[in-house]
Amino acid sequence: MIKSRILVTCPKRMTVFLKQEIISLGFPIIGEAFAGITTEGTLADTMKLNLHLRTAHRVLFSLRDFRAVTPADLYYHASRIAWETIVPENGYVSIVSAVETPSINNTQFANVKLKDAIVDRIRTKTGNRPNSGSDTDKTVVFLYWKGNDCCVYIDTSGESLSKRGYRKLPHAAPMRETLAAAVIMATRWDKQSNFVNPMCGSGTLAIEAALIATNRAPGLLRENFGFMHVKEYDESIWQSLVKAAQSAVIHFKSEIIATDHDAKAIFSVMENARLAGVSDIIKSELTDFRETYIPQGGGVVVLNPEYGDRLGNEEELEEVYKEIGDFFKQKCSGYIGYIFTGNLDLAKKVGLRAKRKFEFFNADIDCRLLEYELYAGTKKYDNPKE
Numbered sequence: 247m248i249k250s251r252i253l254v255t256c257p258k259r260m261t262v263f264l265k266q267e268i269i270s271l272g273f274p275i276i277g278e279a280f281a282g283i284t285t286e287g288t289l290a291d292t293m294k295l296n297l298h299l300r301t302a303h304r305v306l307f308s309l310r311d312f313r314a315v316t317p318a319d320l321y322y323h324a325s326r327i328a329w330e331t332i333v334p335e336n337g338y339v340s341i342v343s344a345v346e347t348p349s350i351n352n353t354q355f356a357n358v359k360l361k362d363a364i365v366d367r368i369r370t371k372t373g374n375r376p377n378s379g380s381d382t383d384k385t386v387v388f389l390y391w392k393g394n395d396c397c398v399y400i401d402t403s404g405e406s407l408s409k410r411g412y413r414k415l416p417h418a419a420p421m422r423e424t425l426a427a428a429v430i431m432a433t434r435w436d437k438q439s440n441f442v443n444p445m446c447g448s449g450t451l452a453i454e455a456a457l458i459a460t461n462r463a464p465g466l467l468r469e470n471f472g473f474m475h476v477k478e479y480d481e482s483i484w485q486s487l488v489k490a491a492q493s494a495v496i497h498f499k500s501e502i503i504a505t506d507h508d509a510k511a512i513f514s515v516m517e518n519a520r521l522a523g524v525s526d527i528i529k530s531e532l533t534d535f536r537e538t539y540i541p542q543g544g545g546v547v548v549l550n551p552e553y554g555d556r557l558g559n560e561e562e563l564e565e566v567y568k569e570i571g572d573f574f575k576q577k578c579s580g581y582i583g584y585i586f587t588g589n590l591d592l593a594k595k596v597g598l599r600a601k602r603k604f605e606f607f608n609a610d611i612d613c614r615l616l617e618y619e620l621y622a623g624t625k626k627y628d629n630p631k632e
Contacts (some may be wrong), residue, residue, distance in 0.1 A: 252292060261283055263428045267302070268293065269485060272436075291481065299407060299464070301424050307400045320391070321359050321362060325364075325367050327363075329368070346411055347393055361378050383470055403471060411521070412453065412467055442502075442540060444506075452515065453519055501529060505532075567593065583618040584617055
């Protein structure tokens, strides 16, 4: 198999976690960007990346880079790629793109020119042509065109890797799975002690914690990837990777607790955890966050309260954030507490001094993960300045 450049994309501010993951899988780092890491490998290597990466959105396998000023240039260079060895002539191909060039003011036009180059080449070489459209459940080609620089990739993920497949019942304003995984990686959780998640919503944080704690590869939950619809796809290699990942699953001995005061949220947690295969690990309970059971032995407590922009009212939430601080001080001694929020003004109402802060985006919302060391007593929290 031929090696090529592999671009792994992720949300902004999450490259540090993605880089750690890629290195842990044994891949080299040959480039870093604001929202992605570049490595290298074969198409078979993209299977391993898709299977194991928790913070990635897409795994893009580079086919060719070239200069293009006009749509005609795009067609010419793209038609020189041996698409008949990549896309099944009786298959289905879709084009996804990021285009920023003065010669085109309609991204869809660039997509059409690239699609034409692909199907014309395949028809010339084989006598048949694949169908095409906007569905991304078969062969997906990604075009990056900025200025006069073009890069054409096979999107080996197809749908975003954030879509694990378990969240069939999302609750209000759910956290994306990749973001939840990155938030957990940012904490000082050792993956062996307790993980407590009051205000759990649909349970994404708790479920991602369970997947991490048991070493379950997130890709085991999905049945379809873009690489499965490329001619070079080798089913035996994929099955070997899957079996190895399944055999690497370990037992988790501590507790993962998810609580919420909304009965619909708890129902979502139970169903989503079942689909993720971790329902036996997560203890979910319908209760106010203040009454959440905190087991002995220490660990982390992670809350993702409302921000006051999409849900709730800021004035009403001020008291909630104050009570989170009281909950930390009164019930969580010996734990490390975390609050993920997109409202730093509300975070000040917690009344505790954050030891560390991590910057994230939740969609387009500027967010922080705030860390608090929770000791017995209150002297550590007098006169907070933040």
